Amino acid sequence: MKTTLIALRLLLVMTVLTGVLYPLLVTGVSRAAFPWKSRGSIMERDGKAVGSALLAQKFERPGYFRPRPSASDYGAVPSGASNLGVTSADLKKALDDRKKFWTDTLARHGIEMMGDIPSDLLFASGSGLDPHISPEATRFQERIVASERNFSSEQAAALHELIAKRTEWPIMGFMGEPRVNVLLLNMDLDLIQ
Numbered sequence: 001m002k003t004t005l006i007a008l009r010l011l012l013v014m015t016v017l018t019g020v021l022y023p024l025l026v027t028g029v030s031r032a033a034f035p036w037k038s039r040g041s042i043m044e045r046d047g048k049a050v051g052s053a054l055l056a057q058k059f060e061r062p063g064y065f066r067p068r069p070s071a072s073d074y075g076a077v078p079s080g081a082s083n084l085g086v087t088s089a090d091l092k093k094a095l096d097d098r099k100k101f102w103t104d105t106l107a108r109h110g111i112e113m114m115g116d117i118p119s120d121l122l123f124a125s126g127s128g129l130d131p132h133i134s135p136e137a138t139r140f141q142e143r144i145v146a147s148e149r150n151f152s153s154e155q156a157a158a159l160h161e162l163i164a165k166r167t168e169w170p171i172m173g174f175m176g177e178p179r180v181n182v183l184l185l186n187m188d189l190d191l192i193q
Contacts, residue, residue: 043183051183056131059186063148065141067182068120069098070128081126098122102140109147132179138163145189158192 030038041053051057056067058074067074071082084091102117118137142163146156166185170176 043187045187050187052131053181053183054131055129056125057183059182063145064186064189065133065138065145065180065182066121068130068133068137069094069122069124071124072128074129076129079127079129081128082124095122105144109144111143111147131181131183132168133182135163135167135178135180138167138180138185151192155192159189162188162192 027038042049043051043053055076056070056074058070059066072078072080082091082094084094099117099122102121103113106113118134118140120133120137121140142159146159149155151159163180163185166180166188168179168181170178
């Protein structure tokens with residue numbers, strides 16, 4: 001009986017410490033030190049939430065940059081990779097469909113294909129929620145977006161500068177790869193007059 005009471009007291013103390021006090025402390029410190037990030041990096045336009053800078057979302061309307069493909073259709077709950085191997089017929093079909101989409105889109109706009117389609121426009125990320133694409137994937141879509149929006153040469157130049165401005169470089173110059181956040185780029189894109 002004595003051992004049971006000691007165990008129950010320890011359970012109660014540890015529950016309060018690790019289940020209540022510690023999470024409150026961590027949440028409070030993160031909210032004080034990183035208020036925007038700790039609330040999910042929610043982006044707003046005209047007072048309405050339009051998405052999180054941390055998660056990819058589907059952009060299919062013409063005139064917007066597209067993110068990497070997603071095996072989970074950009075759903076946060078079922079996020080993950082397709083787990084299809086290199087010998088998978090389903091993966092080959094998905095890859096062929098994506099290639100066809102980009103070549104058809106270029107042809108529809110009368111844009112000549114320069115080089116290969118960037119791999120991050122063909123293959124999904126591991127989570128299916130990566131909000132970034134490579135600068136190469138952004139440049140690949142640049143002429144398409146400008147054509148879909150009927151940009152003048154001045155607007156196309158502003159788009160080019162916007163992509164350069166939105167390119168994030170490796171942390172401390174060596175951790176990670178250059179990348180562009182698709183949501184932030186698309187939000188800024190709407191501001192080009």
